[in-house]
Amino acid sequence: MSYHFGNWPPPFGIEYRVDAVNALLALLISGVALFLLPWAKTSVNLEIPERQGPFYALFLLALSGLMGITLTGDAFNVFVFLEISSLSTYALIAHGQDRRALKAAFRYLIMGTIGATFFLIGIGFLYAMTGTLNMADLAERLPEVRDSNVVHAALAFIVVGLGLKLALFPLHLWLPNAYAFAPNFITAFLAATATKVALYVMLRFIFTVFSPEFSFTAMPLAAVLMTLAIAGMVAGSWVAMFEVNLKRLLAYSSVAQVGYMVLGVSLVTAAGVAAGILHLFNHALMKAALFAALGTIYYQIGSVRLTEIAGMGRHMPWTFTAFALAGLSLIGVPLTAGFTSKWYLVIAALDAGQPWLIVIIMATSLLAIYYIWRVVEAAWFHDTPEGAALPNEAPLSLLVPLWVLVALNFYFGLDTRLNVGGAEAAARTLIGGAP
Amino acid sequence: MELLGHYNYYVVVILMMIGLYTIIARGNLVKKVIGLNIFQTSVFILFISLGKISGASTPVWRDGVEVYSNPLPHVLILTAIVVGVATTSVALALAVRIHEAYGSLDDDELRGSHGPDDSIT
Numbered sequence: 001m002s003y004h005f006g007n008w009p010p011p012f013g014i015e016y017r018v019d020a021v022n023a024l025l026a027l028l029i030s031g032v033a034l035f036l037l038p039w040a041k042t043s044v045n046l047e048i049p050e051r052q053g054p055f056y057a058l059f060l061l062a063l064s065g066l067m068g069i070t071l072t073g074d075a076f077n078v079f080v081f082l083e084i085s086s087l088s089t090y091a092l093i094a095h096g097q098d099r100r101a102l103k104a105a106f107r108y109l110i111m112g113t114i115g116a117t118f119f120l121i122g123i124g125f126l127y128a129m130t131g132t133l134n135m136a137d138l139a140e141r142l143p144e145v146r147d148s149n150v151v152h153a154a155l156a157f158i159v160v161g162l163g164l165k166l167a168l169f170p171l172h173l174w175l176p177n178a179y180a181f182a183p184n185f186i187t188a189f190l191a192a193t194a195t196k197v198a199l200y201v202m203l204r205f206i207f208t209v210f211s212p213e214f215s216f217t218a219m220p221l222a223a224v225l226m227t228l229a230i231a232g233m234v235a236g237s238w239v240a241m242f243e244v245n246l247k248r249l250l251a252y253s254s255v256a257q258v259g260y261m262v263l264g265v266s267l268v269t270a271a272g273v274a275a276g277i278l279h280l281f282n283h284a285l286m287k288a289a290l291f292a293a294l295g296t297i298y299y300q301i302g303s304v305r306l307t308e309i310a311g312m313g314r315h316m317p318w319t320f321t322a323f324a325l326a327g328l329s330l331i332g333v334p335l336t337a338g339f340t341s342k343w344y345l346v347i348a349a350l351d352a353g354q355p356w357l358i359v360i361i362m363a364t365s366l367l368a369i370y371y372i373w374r375v376v377e378a379a380w381f382h383d384t385p386e387g388a389a390l391p392n393e394a395p396l397s398l399l400v401p402l403w404v405l406v407a408l409n410f411y412f413g414l415d416t417r418l419n420v421g422g423a424e425a426a427a428r429t430l431i432g433g434a435p
Numbered sequence: 436m437e438l439l440g441h442y443n444y445y446v447v448v449i450l451m452m453i454g455l456y457t458i459i460a461r462g463n464l465v466k467k468v469i470g471l472n473i474f475q476t477s478v479f480i481l482f483i484s485l486g487k488i489s490g491a492s493t494p495v496w497r498d499g500v501e502v503y504s505n506p507l508p509h510v511l512i513l514t515a516i517v518v519g520v521a522t523t524s525v526a527l528a529l530a531v532r533i534h535e536a537y538g539s540l541d542d543d544e545l546r547g548s549h550g551p552d553d554s555i556t
Contacts (some may be wrong), residue, residue, distance in 0.1 A: 083518045099537065120515065
């Protein structure tokens with residue numbers, strides 16, 4: 001499907017183009033926003049008591065920016081939408097109650113702008129070599145000039161720039177603090193969408209614009225991505241094991257999960273890319289549910305530190321059960337969405353003749369069991385701290401949307417037609433070349 | 436001749452490195468923003484240089500001119516400049532809020548003023 005802005009036919013005008021890949025992403029982003037917003041109302045009322053109008057306006061701006069990145073078929077348009085969504089994101093993160101939110105937003109701004117500017121340099125090189133900015137047109141013209149150093153540099157700049165945006169290890173340093181101090185609603189939304197969209201843009205450029213033959217044969221991209229993915233999986237999970245602030249714990253776990261997605265892509269097989277996209281979809285579901293559960297805990301207790309939730313599972317059983325169930329999905333227990341994507345990842349690793357990857361996937365899943373278990377243990381098996389106010393169960397306006405999110409994790413673990421089918425169709429489109 | 440012909444691009448690379456170095460090395464947040472601006476400007480010059488055709492005129496239609504420069508990079512950079520201005524204003528607004536909250540703009544003083552949550556960057 002293709003829409004031409006102002007009726008200028010591409011490659012002269014800006015084109016919006018929807019195919020199997022970005023249709024799934026657009027569905028994911030709008031779906032996450034749809035299911036999170038009912039939950040957000042109560043949570044935002046507590047955390048941002050004043051000036052909610054601009055706050056929601058910024059949120060809608062970020063949402064439209066992310067949708068724009070997903071749908072556009074024009075390379076420069078991606079940059080513009082990337083900045084629209086990023087700028088509103090910086091402002092949203094700065095809304096956090098803790099003053100450290102300001103610092104986190106500032107650091108994210110610096111790193112994010114460097115990333116976006118690197119991406120812009122890459123696009124500039126591509127334009128210099130081909131004279132076009134339309135992605136489909138770029139894909140047609142690049143093979144003629146692919147041996148030039150400029151095109152190699154363009155790919156490198158684009159991958160590094162987007163690597164910053166998608167928090168690929170070791171470019172993830174902005175992420176933990178930005179997630180930890182943002183308002184809970186924003187954390188849940190960003191964790192489920194922002195890094196996913198950056199990963200989509202990377203896939204789009206690696207596969208559609210540059211073609212896999214160039215990206216993976218002329219450049220050692222597969223080896224680089226695989227190394228960074230594994231390093232991210234191990235390091236992210238490792239740090240998460242010792243983190244006491246639960247929002248930071250989940251943020252480091254996000255770094256690890258981005259590793260799984262990139263690992264799938266770095267196998268460069270249709271099955272591997274499908275597993276990566278599937279994990280992208282499922283991880284958005286789990287993290288939306290987990291951060292929504294944390295937001296609910298914060299709403300009742302006023303803290304998300306491990307020491308202060310001790311014993312609270314007995315007082316807020318519905319909230320903590322939701323957290324534990326979403327955690328099962330993160331670990332990858334059968335019947336959950338997390339299981340399907342890890343299953344496909346393992347199969348893809350076997351097919352690609354790299355069985356040793358399974359060991360790493362299993363090992364990092366074990367670490368995930370450990371860090372989710374710490375929360376469960378603290379919530380149910382530790383005594384409540386002396387003198388702490390005993391919370392009641394959270395209000396229904398938070399619990400109902402939260403449980404809908406948790407239920408989605410199980411629904412997509414059992415009925416996999418939409419996510420697995422969508423991911424496989426997307427992978428076929430990407431590997432097959434022309435969009 | 437070849438070396439001088441690429442004069443613009445040397446300027447771009449030098450400015451880019453000055454900008455990146457400023458972002459990394461300077462502790463003051465406002466100086467980091469300035470570095471960011473220099474970094475972005477270098478990319479603008481890169482794009483504008485791409486559009487220049489030697490001996491060509493400005494891309495405005497008039498008699499007696501055969502060769503025009505490529506206007507598209509100019510338009511792109513106009514957009515990018517707007518984005519850059521927006522980024523700078525958000526960054527400065529954040530810097531003002533940080534100064535209100537912490538009473539300092541220096542990276543070293545901001546760091547380590549909290550507990551363990553604050554350790555990384």
